[in-house]
Amino acid sequence: MSAANPDTHRAPVDRTTLSWQRTVMHSVIVALVAAFAAIYLGEPAVAVVAALLAGFAVIVGATTRRVKRAEVDQRNPWMLMLRTALVLAASGLVAVMLVVAVALEL
Amino acid sequence: MQAYRYRAVVHEDQRRPRSVYSVGDEPEVQASLANERTALSWIRTGMTLVAGGVALATLSSFGEVPLVILAIAGLASLGGVALGVWALVSWRRTERALRRGQPLPAPSVLPWLVAGVVVVGLLLAGVTAFQAIELTR
Numbered sequence: 001m002s003a004a005n006p007d008t009h010r011a012p013v014d015r016t017t018l019s020w021q022r023t024v025m026h027s028v029i030v031a032l033v034a035a036f037a038a039i040y041l042g043e044p045a046v047a048v049v050a051a052l053l054a055g056f057a058v059i060v061g062a063t064t065r066r067v068k069r070a071e072v073d074q075r076n077p078w079m080l081m082l083r084t085a086l087v088l089a090a091s092g093l094v095a096v097m098l099v100v101a102v103a104l105e106l
Numbered sequence: 107m108q109a110y111r112y113r114a115v116v117h118e119d120q121r122r123p124r125s126v127y128s129v130g131d132e133p134e135v136q137a138s139l140a141n142e143r144t145a146l147s148w149i150r151t152g153m154t155l156v157a158g159g160v161a162l163a164t165l166s167s168f169g170e171v172p173l174v175i176l177a178i179a180g181l182a183s184l185g186g187v188a189l190g191v192w193a194l195v196s197w198r199r200t201e202r203a204l205r206r207g208q209p210l211p212a213p214s215v216l217p218w219l220v221a222g223v224v225v226v227g228l229l230l231a232g233v234t235a236f237q238a239i240e241l242t243r
Binding site: 012013015016019020022023026027029030033034037040041072073075076077078079081082084085088089091092093095096098099100102103105 | 119120121122123126127132135136138139140142143145146147149150152153154156157159160161162163164166167173176179180182183184186187189190191193194197
């Protein structure tokens with residue numbers, strides 16, 4: 001990979017795209033794990049919420065307008081980042097719901 | 107490096123948030139992408155904390171778990187949410203600094219995260235050791 005190679009500057013763009021894919025996959029997996037854990041612990045209400053969240057995470061990942069890198073005007077990750085953080089916040093709240101439900105049964 | 111800098115003089119920048127894109131010049135694209143990846147890493151770290159909280163809650167299926175474990179699970183989940191919010195704040199601060207050509211802000215949440223992980227690790231090790239000693243009696 002030399003400086004003269006025109007593809008040299010592609011690598012950070014590809015790394016960023018992969019980073020987005022990893023993040024969306026993480027969010028779906030965390031929500032699914034929460035759903036299965038809730039079913040396993042006998043908390044169907046939490047399981048339904050977590051499953052809905054997993055579906056929402058898939059939709060966010062699939063439908064958000066792609067971040068285009070070619071033009072400066074379209075290089076704007078904010079909305080995608082905001083939606084991903086919202087999915088994370090919802091996952092965290094589902095986890096807290098699960099913990100509270102388990103604690104109430106103790 | 108200067109060759110990659112771009113000044114939006116052709117027309118007004120419409121990107122959001124306005125508090126970021128209305129200041130300074132377009133930074134080097136590599137630096138901006140690295141800032142984006144760093145924010146994503148923080149979001150994934152938050153997701154890992156939430157997953158840890160769910161995993162700890164699942165321990166209750168093996169029998170009664172000490173309340174302290176559930177408290178740690180709840181705090182880990184809330185910590186994950188806080189990291190998600192911080193990722194957005196940190197991305198905004200760093201992008202503004204890049205656009206203004208200022209020094210990058212320090213990751214102020216990092217010492218708290220490390221301290222929290224160490225405390226929780228020691229606490230879990232203590233609870234596990236205590237329960238193991240109880241079992242052997």
